[in-house]
Amino acid sequence: xxxxxxxxxxxxHPVARQALHASLDEGWADPARxxxxxxxxxxxxxxxxxAAADAVGCRPDELVFTSSGxxxxxxxxxxALAGRRRAGGHLVVSAVEHSSVLxxxxxHEAAGGxxxxxxxxxxGAVSPEGYAEALREDTALACLQSANHEVGTxxxxxxxxxxxxxxxxxxxxxxxQSLAWGRVDGGWSLLTGSAHKWGGPAGVGLLAVRKxxxxxxxxxxxxxxxxxxxxxxxxxAIVAAVASLxxxxxxxxxxxxxxxxxxxxxxxxxxxxxxxxxxxxxxxxRLPHVVTFSCLYVDGExxxxxxxxxxxxxxxxxxxxxxxxxxxxxxxxxxxLSEGNVRVSLPAGTEAAEVERFLGALPGVVAGVREKLGAxxxxxxxxxxxxxxVDALGKRCPLPVIELAKVIGDVPVGGTVTVLADDExxxxxxxxxxxxxxxxxxxxxxxxxxxxxxxxxxx
Amino acid sequence: xxxxxxxxxxxxHPVARQALHASLDEGWADPARxxxxxxxxxxxxxxxxxAAADAVGCRPDELVFTSSGxxxxxxxxxxALAGRRRAGGHLVVSAVEHSSVLxxxxxHEAAGGxxxxxxxxxxGAVSPEGYAEALREDTALACLQSANHEVGTxxxxxxxxxxxxxxxxxxxxxxxQSLAWGRVDGGWSLLTGSAHKWGGPAGVGLLAVRKxxxxxxxxxxxxxxxxxxxxxxxxxAIVAAVASLxxxxxxxxxxxxxxxxxxxxxxxxxxxxxxxxxxxxxxxxRLPHVVTFSCLYVDGExxxxxxxxxxxxxxxxxxxxxxxxxxxxxxxxxxxLSEGNVRVSLPAGTEAAEVERFLGALPGVVAGVREKLGAxxxxxxxxxxxxxxVDALGKRCPLPVIELAKVIGDVPVGGTVTVLADDExxxxxxxxxxxxxxxxxxxxxxxxxxxxxxxxxxx
Numbered sequence: 001x002x003x004x005x006x007x008x009x010x011x012x013h014p015v016a017r018q019a020l021h022a023s024l025d026e027g028w029a030d031p032a033r034x035x036x037x038x039x040x041x042x043x044x045x046x047x048x049x050x051a052a053a054d055a056v057g058c059r060p061d062e063l064v065f066t067s068s069g070x071x072x073x074x075x076x077x078x079x080a081l082a083g084r085r086r087a088g089g090h091l092v093v094s095a096v097e098h099s100s101v102l103x104x105x106x107x108h109e110a111a112g113g114x115x116x117x118x119x120x121x122x123x124g125a126v127s128p129e130g131y132a133e134a135l136r137e138d139t140a141l142a143c144l145q146s147a148n149h150e151v152g153t154x155x156x157x158x159x160x161x162x163x164x165x166x167x168x169x170x171x172x173x174x175x176x177q178s179l180a181w182g183r184v185d186g187g188w189s190l191l192t193g194s195a196h197k198w199g200g201p202a203g204v205g206l207l208a209v210r211k212x213x214x215x216x217x218x219x220x221x222x223x224x225x226x227x228x229x230x231x232x233x234x235x236x237a238i239v240a241a242v243a244s245l246x247x248x249x250x251x252x253x254x255x256x257x258x259x260x261x262x263x264x265x266x267x268x269x270x271x272x273x274x275x276x277x278x279x280x281x282x283x284x285x286r287l288p289h290v291v292t293f294s295c296l297y298v299d300g301e302x303x304x305x306x307x308x309x310x311x312x313x314x315x316x317x318x319x320x321x322x323x324x325x326x327x328x329x330x331x332x333x334x335x336x337l338s339e340g341n342v343r344v345s346l347p348a349g350t351e352a353a354e355v356e357r358f359l360g361a362l363p364g365v366v367a368g369v370r371e372k373l374g375a376x377x378x379x380x381x382x383x384x385x386x387x388x389x390v391d392a393l394g395k396r397c398p399l400p401v402i403e404l405a406k407v408i409g410d411v412p413v414g415g416t417v418t419v420l421a422d423d424e425x426x427x428x429x430x431x432x433x434x435x436x437x438x439x440x441x442x443x444x445x446x447x448x449x450x451x452x453x454x455x456x457x458x459x
Numbered sequence: 460x461x462x463x464x465x466x467x468x469x470x471x472h473p474v475a476r477q478a479l480h481a482s483l484d485e486g487w488a489d490p491a492r493x494x495x496x497x498x499x500x501x502x503x504x505x506x507x508x509x510a511a512a513d514a515v516g517c518r519p520d521e522l523v524f525t526s527s528g529x530x531x532x533x534x535x536x537x538x539a540l541a542g543r544r545r546a547g548g549h550l551v552v553s554a555v556e557h558s559s560v561l562x563x564x565x566x567h568e569a570a571g572g573x574x575x576x577x578x579x580x581x582x583g584a585v586s587p588e589g590y591a592e593a594l595r596e597d598t599a600l601a602c603l604q605s606a607n608h609e610v611g612t613x614x615x616x617x618x619x620x621x622x623x624x625x626x627x628x629x630x631x632x633x634x635x636q637s638l639a640w641g642r643v644d645g646g647w648s649l650l651t652g653s654a655h656k657w658g659g660p661a662g663v664g665l666l667a668v669r670k671x672x673x674x675x676x677x678x679x680x681x682x683x684x685x686x687x688x689x690x691x692x693x694x695x696a697i698v699a700a701v702a703s704l705x706x707x708x709x710x711x712x713x714x715x716x717x718x719x720x721x722x723x724x725x726x727x728x729x730x731x732x733x734x735x736x737x738x739x740x741x742x743x744x745r746l747p748h749v750v751t752f753s754c755l756y757v758d759g760e761x762x763x764x765x766x767x768x769x770x771x772x773x774x775x776x777x778x779x780x781x782x783x784x785x786x787x788x789x790x791x792x793x794x795x796l797s798e799g800n801v802r803v804s805l806p807a808g809t810e811a812a813e814v815e816r817f818l819g820a821l822p823g824v825v826a827g828v829r830e831k832l833g834a835x836x837x838x839x840x841x842x843x844x845x846x847x848x849v850d851a852l853g854k855r856c857p858l859p860v861i862e863l864a865k866v867i868g869d870v871p872v873g874g875t876v877t878v879l880a881d882d883e884x885x886x887x888x889x890x891x892x893x894x895x896x897x898x899x900x901x902x903x904x905x906x907x908x909x910x911x912x913x914x915x916x917x918x
Contacts, residue, residue: 003496008489009691017483024476028655030467034763035772037462067526067662068690074679100689103679196487196691203526203662203693220533220562230559231527232468232655234662237696304493313494 002354003313006197007149007177007290007345012244013199019243020201020236027235032224045235048242055245056191057183058208064225065206065238069176069194072205073100075217075228076172076190080141081108083214084170088138089113094126094145094155095333098174101143102329114138123282124153124334131160135167142171146178150317150330150343151281152263152290154178158186170213177287180248180348181256189213198248199348200241203234248348255348260288262346262355267291273363278436280336289346292317294331295366296433297375297402298340306365307342312358317341318397318425326424327397337432338425339398340366373398376405386415393449397425401433404455408439413457416442422450430455461813462772465656466608466636466749466804471703472658478702479660479695486694491682504694507701514704515650516642517667523684524665524697528635528653531664532559534676534687535631535649539600540567542673543629547597548572553585553604553614554792557633560602561788573597582741583612583793590619594626601630605637609776609789609802610740611722611749613637617645629672636746639707639807640715648672657707658807659700662693707807714807719747721805721814726750732822737895739795748805751776753790754825755892756834756861757799765824766801771817776800777856777884785883786856796891797884798857799825832857835864845874852908856884860892863914867898872916875901881909889914 003011027044029037046060053060066072081091093105095117105115118130131142142164147154157173164171170189178184180198184191190213195204207228209215215228222230248255263286271277276296295303300318307314317328318341327338344358375398388411392400400421408417419430427444430453434441442454462470486503488496505519512519525531540550552564554576564574577589590601601623606613616632623630629648637643639657643650649672654663666687668674674687681689707714722745730736735755754762759777766773776787777800786797803817834857847870851859859880867876878889886903889912893900901913 001495003488003494005489005492005494005496008492009487012483012487020483021480024471024479024660028468028471028661029462029772030464033464033467033772033774034760035462035464035767036460037464037772067530067693070681070690071526074689100679100681103681107679194691201483201693201695202487202691203696205690220559220566222529222559222562230533231529231664232653232661234526234660234696236660237662237693301493308494313488313492313496315492 001311002350002358004344004346004350004358005313005315006347007343008315009196009202010199010347012201013247015247016200016240016244020240023236023239027239031233031235041235044239045233048238051242051246052206053208055183055242055249056179056193056206056208058191058210062210063206063208064228065204065233066229067203067205067231067234069192069197069205070100071229072192072194072207073098073174074104076192076207076209077101077104077108077141077143078218079209079215079228080170080172080190080213081113082216082218084140087140088136090136090139091115092118092131092134092139092142094118094120094143096120096124096148096330097143097145098149098176101145101174120333122334122336124148124151124280124330125282125285126155126160128156128159128163132163135164135169139167139169142169144171144173146173146175146184147287148281148330149177150328151292151334152287153282154285154287157184157188161186161188179245181252181288182249195241195244198245200244201237203237204241251348256288259346259350262350262352263289263291263344265355266344266359269359270362273359274366276436278337278432280331280334290343292341292343294337295340295342296337296436297373297398297405298366298369299373299398300339300341302369302372303340303342303365306369307361310361310365312361315343317343327428332428335428335431337429337436339401339429373402375402387411387418389418389420392419392421392426394422396423397429400426401429404430404433408455408457411457413459415457417455417457419453419455420447420450421453426453427451460770461809461817463803463805463809463817464772464774465806466802467774468655468661469658469806471660472706474706475659475699475703479699482695482698486698490692490694500694503698504692507697510701510705511665512667514642514701514708515638515652515665515667517650517669521669522665522667523687524663524692525688526662526664526690526693528651528656528664529559530688531651531653531666532557532633533563535651535666535668536560536563536567536600536602537677538668538674538687539629539631539649539672540572541675541677543599546599547595549595549598550574551577551590551593551598551601553577553579553602555579555583555607555789556602556604557608557635560604560633579792581793581795583607583610583739583789584741584744585614585619587615587618587622591622594623594628598626598628601628603630603632605632605634605643606746607740607789608636609787610751610793611746612741613744613746616643616647620645620647638704640711640747641708654700654703657704659703660696662696663700710807715747718805718807718809721809721811722748722750722803724814725803725818728818729821732818733825735895737796737891739790739793749802751800751802753796754799754801755796755895756832756857756864757825757828758832758857759798759800761828761831762799762801762824765828766820769820769824771820774802776802786887791887794887794890796888796895798860798888832861834861846870846877848877848879851878851880851885853881855882856888859885860888863889863892867914867916870916872918875913875915878912878914879906879909880912885912886910
């Protein structure tokens, strides 16, 4: 069994387990109390805060513990927006932020605020210029992840922070994916993190707010954690989380080099081993442990199921996965193929042999899924008319693209295929297929049901 | 060492510790994922939800896990108020609710809502009639604790629920203090709880919302826990929390009888052993493990410190404790003495010998604190004038009462003593002292600085 979904949640680090056990006896009492059990709990909490602040690169009194990374983001954005209300109600986020950021933006918009989403390039990165253009007189806050959770692309945080500083706008950095690897460089104003991403237990997030940043905690008052994180402190879990962060940091340099080599191997080998694959995300400025690719003519849910059956746990941003009917907002913002999408994120300690096993199993698994779906094996031949219409209404990803691929050879070069589809993913995947195949995507227009996607055969 | 502050936080139950250890290996993955680690985590979460629902007395799909009892209250009140927005913006709470409820009420009021606080009797209990009077056409929600956290008084929840039901208003019950002992009877609509109060780990609360109750979760959207509790689920802690709840419930009948006897002994013996003590809270309808009393002429912080020094960890609602300058809102609502206040809340397993040790130590500790403060040892003699003014401005609790007690014997029966004081606690403690001493409290009026409290000597 190989668990390759560390970007969702990492298994508990052995050091975290030890620290949790040790602090269950010392850390259960209320740290606000004056008696010895309370004082002991307070000592543990204070020590954890100092160590976490050191790992983050801030002062202990700038850092509070929350009950999750999501809560840290929600509380951080709400507090920063409220603290800067007099500056205005404009919020800037990238289009590829974690859902906790985007959902906070939705709430802000619903309450009368305005939001600008900064787009990304095909590699998933924003540009400092994009942020500079988005900032306005009335911008209260800007948010940017340190690295993307789906494709691993690292963002130019220091440069964006400089742009924000020049404009007098605080920058909140969601560092959930990168905090295991090191501090976030640059002049950020607020920073959030999530312990279970770095091998700590669930139930612990962190929120750092630099001194001087205007911040007004929202929600009912609560005296704990400087009024920024309501509820009884979860001290044993906090102690374990911080112990784990220190442990993974101590191993970070060695693991970074090792895992980077393994993901590099996946990036190189998968397109060679599996036809019609697009590796997505920045090839250089990226997290060491994450690699993401999409497979044409493959249904993501079936692919995950088959990979699970042969012993690999990965995740997918495909629309055809689990409950969602739309492709991942990250892949959509990047404009890359979403069908048959696989994210491999290696936990610390992953062996090279596991990666080789994965590379050995993947081609057969993908071929099997494609065969079941009746996907085209290679370029098709024949030229029967100047234009064709394919009715893929009611068919879900990846079927519209499979139907298109089956008939593209039936029109002459210069002729068009119009695909009628009502699956949201087709809007992303048909253009992506054209790009991969060197065909021309003419555009889409509304049709009676769904949309008509027009493709011109170029080769 | 005897830890007598279970109502703040109970030590981890051995069963919770075992369950936590066992589920760390199985419960760390994302339960929303389709691979085996995710499915395993999901199974644990589902099983925990079923067991918790059984313990609470609701359906599993009515119960979500939150990151704390405080968060459960915040989310429950905000969601119920928003769900009933069309009914109106009126909220009813008792005056002795936990701060998480009262702070939610403050936020509601700040946002334009209205709040009615239902008062309590001298024992700390509300009356169903009080709720009936408070309910209005536009009442969206009523809240009532199952039992009070400071004095242990049980509230008439079933009767109040019936009053609410008749008026078509949902009732939210904060069951944090009583869930260890059993289900909450009656037709509540929403219920909240907190695991570390029943020997579970910190970081777990629960919120039950009955089917049919209008509920609109507030804050940024999040798909976890039916959209009612944002953030990655803390499954090992949830499993441990539920295991602990089942374990304490299995022991509840035996422990209830045992601890009730021990607290009854404290209720009886403390007034006999220590002069000038008022035991507060309902003597009959009360939690089995909580007993609260206040000691005249004693500073709560010093008392806690001295009790800690001789091995007892208790808490206090005195104003002279820790950072707060006002007496506990619970004691104030009850109109009872707040100075020298001590809450003893026994954890499961407390031995009778520990309680005897406490009873043996308390008289000497209280006498020592009183001696340091120069408190009157007994009734004073002499009658020099018809009225006296005592300047206690700038003096903190319990000094104003001590000054009063020192001079009351200097005026004849029928004469008055006027105490000038600017300490908030004096407003509660001077009338309470009069009641205990059989003197007449005439009233208070604003003075140049602070207030003038007038007391007439009756005996």
